[in-house]
Amino acid sequence: MEHSGRGSPMTMQEINTHRKSFPTKQQVMEQTPDPAVRAMLAHLEAQGVETLFDRFDAQKPQCGYGLAGTCCRHCNMGPCRITEKSPRGVCGADADVIVARNLLRWMAAGVSAHGARGREVMLALKAAAEGRFSRPIAGVEKVRAVARSFGIDDKGEEGNVTLEQLAGRIADRLLEDLSRTVPGPHGTLAAMAPPERIERWRELGILPISAYHEVFEALHRTGTGTDGDWRNLMTHLLRCGLAFAWSSVVGSAIAMDSLYGPPVRQRIAANFGALKAESVNIAIHGHSPVMASAIVQAAESPELVARARALGADGIRLYGICCSGLSSMYRYGAVHPLSNAVGAELILGTGALDLWVADMQDVLPGIMNVAECFHTIVVTTSDSCRLPGAVHIAFAADHGNLDQADEMAHRIVAMAVENFPRRQAANVFIPETSIDAEIGFSVENILADFGGAAALAEHLQTGRIRGIVNLVGCNNPKVVYEKAIKDVADVLLSKDILVLTNGCASFPLLKLGYCLPEALEKAGPGLQAALAGKGLPPVWHMGECLDNARASGLFRALADALGRPLPQMPFAFASPEWSNEKGLGAALSFRLMGLNSYHCVPAPVFGSDKVRRFLEEETEALLGSVMVVVADPGQLGERIATDLEERRNQLGL
Template sequence: INCELFTCDAATKKLYEKAKKERIDTVWDRALAMQPQCGFGEMGLCCTNCSMGPCRIVKVSDDGPKAGICGATEDTIASRNFARAVAAGSAAHSDHGRDIALALYHATGKIRVKDEEKLFKIAGEWGIAVEGKDASRIAREVAEKALSEFGKIFGKLLFLKRAPHKRQNLWDELGVAPEAIDREIVEVLHSTHMGSDADYRNIIRQAIRAALSDGWGGSMIGTELSDVLFGTPVPRKVEANLGVLKKECVNIVVHGHEPTLSEAIVMAARDPELLELAKKQGAEGINVVGMCCTGNEIAMRHGIPMAGDFFQQELAIVTGAVEAMIVDVQCIMPSLATVAKCYHTKLITTSPKAKVPGAIHMEFDEQKGLDIAKRIVKEAVMNFKNRKGEVYIPDVKSEGEIGYSLEAIIKILDRVTNSFAHPSGTVKPLVDAIKSGVLRGAVAIVGCNNHKQPHNSCHVTLAKELLRRDILVVTTGCGAHSCIKAGLMSKEARKYCGKGLATVCELLDIPPVLHMGSCVDISRILVLLSEVANYMGVDISDLPVAAAAPEWMSEKAQSIGLYAVASGIYVVLGVSPAVTGSENVTNYLTKDLESVLGGRFEIEKDPVKAAEKIAVHIENKRKRLGI
């Protein structure tokens, strides 16, 4: 394959060439071997929900089945498949949230929480009395309440109250306000069981409930309690791309999602005894770097370098310089075990929920976190001397400023607030900039990598197209990795901005693309939008904003997309979800939902056209607001 065509990232190109020379198959090679991909699956027209199947609906000719063996139509099958993917995505994010809540629960009394202010704020929001209690006790009560959100018997999710009143009322009217998180996911699985719900609108309604229980439930719990435990991110500089690996050091790549593991590894790697041991093995030190969302989490809180995105995980091992890749859950390619076998790299799985054949399993338990982390780091250190073959680390890295949590953004806005005698601690300066038209609007660019789109270049092209139109970009997940690698999180990136946005960035001393974290941290964006909408006295759907996932692939991304739409946001997808076999379902998601929820999906593969469509959407919203 000509890698010039599939990626715009220089480190990826160089390491792909090395992989080819060393006969290593990567994600791109397997994608090529998979062609042509199954049309039934691609259109969402294959059903395996019962053992009378698999059934598939034939669309391309008049011949062939137009219903499944049970009579399920294309609408039923496509919407069921869509809803099940959303439920799986919501489950993954929410289970991450639950694990963080459990970590907080078990941590109380043993460690000091890092952000007491946030702890007290959440306690206040959730009606937990704080008088006469120490932080440790409050943390336990907050953790208990968070855990009960997953299975409580009655009542809506507590964080829904953060949404604008209009939005909350709309959710109530439509019957989509989620209750217990686990139950919403279970209900998708139940209602899409063979012979249950056959009405595509009703199936999508339940999928919306499950998705909202992710964004305003599981993900938000994950983000907020991670901040409480490990600290709320503040802006800091980090390096990014595979060039952050160091030839002379023990290199440890931490990959996956949950910060409980990665925080412990970061701490363990600073242990003087292990550092000494590393030196004895002939290394200069221990270099911990982060991959995918774990990369975002530890970069934001510790300034640990961001080694790479989803499509770079195999290539990290191909450098020959990685002593251990330590993984937990989600977005971990099973191929890593095969690639690792060709080098000296130890692939270490740590979660009982995600074992990989061929990997070493060292189960992580946050109650014995540091001890286990030290044992894992020791495995890496002792592996340094086993390097074999050519070690090649491309000299490709960039630098950017990351860690723009909502709290950090508000603090930055306070800089101008104070100088103009505005009330501090609000989003007023941001609203003023939008109202005046200096800033036309804001867009979240999020999501993964997908071989159906050129790697990184869709994220980066879209971001640049928006910046020049004076549209601020916020980003998370692998989208954030793309942007920092392309230099869009540095102050110099102002050169890509229109005059208005460049002025705003200069005044606030920020880059034009703001890193807001990992994928669960899209909940930060929901809260920011709510703050802006509340300040303006409107709903989220009235704001000149949009979201885009130009290279998405995961079920989690499908859940995010749907909760964003259900929160009133226009969401542009670069890869179509598997629903196009049903015109009704496709139209419902891309057109009709707008009149119901104020948000909708748009499918647009081309990032330049996506930017044009987003710009039109933003200008229409501005007109309607009279600004």
């Protein structure tokens, strides 16, 4: 099913057809592309251990009104649902307003999600700059480059501004953009967004005040008896999208790279086979790098390593689940990527994890049910993310104990070591599938490989590279697990389209060999010619979900090199399996830059033809981009390739 945005809202019969397309667990076991995932699903089913895929089957049939976006629970006069018999809710809101309000609340949640994890690292950067957090400022060049972009004087009147002082001023600027209440310019956006885009956003009246303010205003507008104009709600959706992009994402990424340093290019083992039964095994799961970085350091403690060996282990080994695992992986190396959030229960089901560290976001409560079946201790490290039955060793709500990070990390790793002897060998099941992957791509090291943006842009200009797609997002059981991402990648590569990836969607590409130079055999002749001489893979792994900022930075550099505005460039954003509020924000961020977003899973806007048409057609005139939904991943890949060729033709490339 392809969505054009034309015609009437979907009927309930059409929605029923749509939800019947959702795969069963059995279909996932037969069709998911990773043989290790198939083996683990079969193993856990035989053991009687419930997973997300069982619960998804149990939820069927999913609520048709929820799929349409036409149910409303915002006040206690409801809940209301829109039908032919009752075309308006009790308050008088019609389907267009209800769908728009629901979507805007999702967007506000996405801004706050990435913003909350960003705030933690911004506070850590500020504390490190002021000597209250025992971390050196590792991103020296990043700090100096950002200071120049922000117009922060790196010399000062006396010529002795320290690196720490610069980092502190950057942290203050980022925190101000995150939380400003008095209207004023958004400093990060003004310093780093393309001028052409800023002018367009100003014309549309959507320049944000701050992330906090736009979330505050979104909840206000969608409250009882407030904004009843669906189009006005969509305008604020765009404003929230800019707050998401430039505070929650770019601002957070600046803080992370400033404090912990940029990615390091390296090769690492991925998938279940990277698990070693003879080691003390610790999984790092979530999104914040602050505690994760301290745990990486603690795991290298000679005292703890010696204790692990005394208990029969050969050492301490770390593994990455979701995004805090990915950001640790590309900075420190010895954090092996195993799974995205949806597959976390499968990793726990190996019985080989001694301790599981969960900080914030995409830590699904179901992991506790699987952990209880084995010996795994779960430790939560954020006041925002507690799990019943987990040990809580965390930063306080006010982050006043940041200075205790090393002590807490040492306690956590020590718990893992002491738990190792409790592991029962009979319960350990590790599918022997492992493959190396090249990781740690950034704008800086990519351009260094090619000798500058102009040289890489020349491959675009000549057509050896037909376009570049940021293939990212979460996972969703509404499609066969990880298959859509692989299928889209196969089509794009065959069409000489370079693929960037990060976050949860990157795991199948890591696990199935797409991030190795040998995968160039999947690419067309042009892409092979552009990359083979440099020993580069056809899929460049740029890190965690926040690292969409790296993709947008590369897009900006190449557009500038060709002297073209971004909305004309053969670039695109694709999140085939997106599933949460941050996924909505990520797609909207790229559309605001003038780049189309492509998906296999639709947004819950079936119930409003106006909202759907706004997203799929009207934003073309407003932003230069649209949302495209094609259920079949192979066809989605073909559609992306066709649209990129159309952009090339319009550019005269």
